[in-house]
Amino acid sequence: MVDMMPLDFQGGRFMRDRDRVKEALVVVAAVFVMIGLSACAQPEAPPAEVDSVALEPVNDLPNPYSSEDGWATLPDEREWGSTAGVDIDPDGEHIWAIDRCGANSCAESELDPILKIDSEGNVVASFGGGLMLFPHGLHVDPDGNVWVSDARGPDEEDLSQAGKGHVVIKFSPEGEVLLTLGEGGVAGDGTGATLNTPCDVAVGPDGSIYVGDGHEGQNTEDPSTVARIAKFSADGELIASWGRWGSGPGEFKTPHAVLFDSQGRLVVADRGNNRLQILDQEGNFIEEFKQFSRPSDMHFGLDGMIYVADSESAFNPSPNPGWTPGIRVGSLEDGSVSYFIDGAIEGHDRYPDGSNPEGVAVDAAGNVYGAVVSRGGAMVRSVRQ
Numbered sequence: 001m002v003d004m005m006p007l008d009f010q011g012g013r014f015m016r017d018r019d020r021v022k023e024a025l026v027v028v029a030a031v032f033v034m035i036g037l038s039a040c041a042q043p044e045a046p047p048a049e050v051d052s053v054a055l056e057p058v059n060d061l062p063n064p065y066s067s068e069d070g071w072a073t074l075p076d077e078r079e080w081g082s083t084a085g086v087d088i089d090p091d092g093e094h095i096w097a098i099d100r101c102g103a104n105s106c107a108e109s110e111l112d113p114i115l116k117i118d119s120e121g122n123v124v125a126s127f128g129g130g131l132m133l134f135p136h137g138l139h140v141d142p143d144g145n146v147w148v149s150d151a152r153g154p155d156e157e158d159l160s161q162a163g164k165g166h167v168v169i170k171f172s173p174e175g176e177v178l179l180t181l182g183e184g185g186v187a188g189d190g191t192g193a194t195l196n197t198p199c200d201v202a203v204g205p206d207g208s209i210y211v212g213d214g215h216e217g218q219n220t221e222d223p224s225t226v227a228r229i230a231k232f233s234a235d236g237e238l239i240a241s242w243g244r245w246g247s248g249p250g251e252f253k254t255p256h257a258v259l260f261d262s263q264g265r266l267v268v269a270d271r272g273n274n275r276l277q278i279l280d281q282e283g284n285f286i287e288e289f290k291q292f293s294r295p296s297d298m299h300f301g302l303d304g305m306i307y308v309a310d311s312e313s314a315f316n317p318s319p320n321p322g323w324t325p326g327i328r329v330g331s332l333e334d335g336s337v338s339y340f341i342d343g344a345i346e347g348h349d350r351y352p353d354g355s356n357p358e359g360v361a362v363d364a365a366g367n368v369y370g371a372v373v374s375r376g377g378a379m380v381r382s383v384r385q
Helices: 012-041
Strands: 065-068 086-088 095-098 114-117 123-127 135-140 146-150 167-171 177-181 198-203 209-213 228-232 238-242 255-260 266-270 275-279 285-289 297-300 306-310 326-330 337-341 357-362 368-372 378-384
Touching: 065 337, 086 135, 086 357, 086 368, 095 135, 095 357, 095 368, 135 198, 146 198, 167 198, 209 255, 209 266, 228 255, 255 297, 266 297, 306 357, 306 368, 326 357
Parallel strands: 198 255, 297 357
Antiparallel strands: 065 378, 086 095, 095 114, 114 123, 135 146, 146 167, 167 177, 198 209, 209 228, 228 238, 255 266, 266 275, 275 285, 297 306, 306 326, 326 337, 357 368, 368 378
């Protein structure tokens, strides 16, 4: 601090103090200049984090549907095993479904896991036996081709599994293998065309192929875990990939299902983050929705409503406390949720209080199909009353 004694008393001291004040001002000015330059040199701030405030559970909604099991009869007295994938044929009536070979794996089975079923519950076509370990996501394109992801890798001690898993296979409606994405039996690192436990697949409006790659993100805190969208050309060449493990915009913790809306936007069921993410076709984040609970799969009805299946919220410990598993029906235009299909089947030995479908599809008549993994597995059909 500058001494405030009278100037005539300070004599030569005044000159020395004045010089010190001038030097101090120069130093202060220099510091501010350096701070300003440093700020200008900083990289651009990262995108703002999406609001992560937890929502109150959306459970108390009307259910105008009645659910049933046992409507579909599998051949040779075969019983349903776990199933995660279901979609609708282009005719709007038949469904295509995955059955994990009467169990929760096809690793030791030659049964056909891919089934085409008519509205009366009859299996009219089947294929894929011996080709997959863990059939998971299923997508039917506008030409009727059936795409299936194999979301596990081989057991190295079981030579019969060698060369299987970590792929997406495109079948013709008759079961001919038309294309394979990834390298069978080889786990990718999330940087190239080799896949790693791919969850799901969808064909975009221009014919490009989008794969939700990486099933393990919800089970780890390892940021190197594969969690991305891989985009391929129609003939299977890798175009680009985006995303990484995390909870920010455009990051994923298991991109469990992928789907395009009527605007050509990519909808991703980011299950480990309990949200739907909306991206453009180049991977740019647009918005997110958390009011549809913990999404495992989704499907658009002809009315434009989205049907979102939650299969995991009741697990113990719950990854989404307070939320009830089932199918929520709503709109991505305004974010409203209108109905909740609990999938309860009166008198059922396994699902009297509700079922937890991992896959969902809606036929042209508005019937909703829930592909259930837990408690043995089932294909539950819900009909509007």
